[in-house]
Amino acid sequence: MALATNTQTTYQTVGIREDLSNVVSRIDITEVAFQGNIGKSKATQRYHEWQTQALASANPANAALEGDITAATASTPRVRVGNRTQIFKKVGAVSDTARAVDIAGIDDELDEQKILKGLELRRDVEAALLQNAASVVGSDSTAPRMAGMESWLTSNVSRGTSGANGGFSGGTVAAPTDGTQRAFTQAQLDTVMQSVYSNGGKPTLLFLxxxxxxAFSAFTGIAVNRVNNDGNSQVTIVGGADVYLSNFGKLTVVPTIFSRARSALIIDPKMVKKATLRPMFTENLAKQGDATPFHVIEESTLEVVNEKAHGIIADLS
Structure with missing residues (x-):
């Protein structure tokens, strides 16, 4: 095959417009499953407080004499706990020229950047809620910080060798100490679920x-052979599991990239909330020359209604 003499082709043509799609593709995970499943409450101060209450242990020997003189028994006092609000901020700036030029798939670069910064901030909040950070009071030179979910958990825990709890004490929450990492096993999950049940918890979610x-999908459970009977002539390989039916309740598995890779969190979504002092908002800042700066801000904290309702299997390899 050959071209006719002097045939003009695209290889010689000057001025061909670029072919740039108007669709901008983004694959980063923006689903914030923890925030989406837990409750919401309102914070009115930088130190957000709430109270927990425990009942006395059951006494099977509770028997009174006939005609006994009634005397009051000691009550279990309420416990007052709290967490610090954390100011989350994302800052951006867009030049006026960037707003004026024609950009594929974008109407206004300033609006687009505000959306992107808001999505990034949501991811930051999600990660902070799930982490093992200690609470920080804050000062003129130190940013206040909330204690994450891992730091609160002290009652229903499985930790590696040398691992230690954090927990609330005297107005602050300490971070846990990481221990020697080990493989995630079904026995660990069963043990912590039994502990949660014994403490009155009813968790329904397992964040992994x-x-x-x-590793969880490799648990054999009772049914060693998983069968997918969907009527198809071809065999389907089942390589994952999304629900765990334990002796003490059913857990729905929630995969997440925002928790620590070394931890499995057992959560009762009814017993944890995100308390918000200032909901997320976007604000343009004073114009700087030929550009428009802005920031996106949220101020919130984690309210662990009662840490005994949750559990953790920590120090996983």
């Missing part, structure tokens, strides 16, 4: 990072 979700 990708590696631990894969």
């Amino acid at each position: 990072g990708p590696a631990q979700k894969t």
Whole structure:
């Protein structure tokens, strides 16, 4: 095959317009499953407080004499706990020229950047809620910080060798100490679920990072052979599991990239809330020359209604 003499082709043509799609593709995970499942409450101060209450242990030997003189028994006092609000901020700036030029798939670069910064901030909040950070009071030179979910958990825990609890004490929440990492096992999950049940908890969610979700799917349980009977002539390989029916309740597995890879969090979504002092908002700042700066801000904290309702299997490899 050959071209006719002097045939003009695109290889010689000057001025061909670029072919740039008007669709901008983004694959980053923006689903915030923890925030989406837990409750919401309102914070009115930088130190957000609430109270917990425990009942006295059951006494099977509770027997009174006939005609006994009634005397009051000691009551279990309420416990007052709290967490610090954390100011989350994302800052951006867009030049006036960037707003004026024609950009594929974008109407206004300033609006687009505000949306992107808002999505990034939501991810930051999600990660902070799930982490093992200690609470920080804050000062003129130190940013206040909330204690994450891992730091609160002290009652229903499974930790590696040398691992230690954090927990609330005297107005602050300490971070836990990481221990020696070990493989995630079904026995660990069963033990912590039994502990949660014994403390009155009714968790329904199990938050796992990708590696631990894969390990979880390898649990054999009672049914060693999983069968997918969907009527198809071809065999389907079932390589994952999304629900765990334990002796003490059913857990729905929630994969997440925002929790620590070394931890499995057992959560009762009714017993944890995000308390918001200032909901997320976007605000243009004073114009700087030929550009428009802005920030996106949220101020909130984690309210662990009662830490005995949850559990953790920590120090997983």
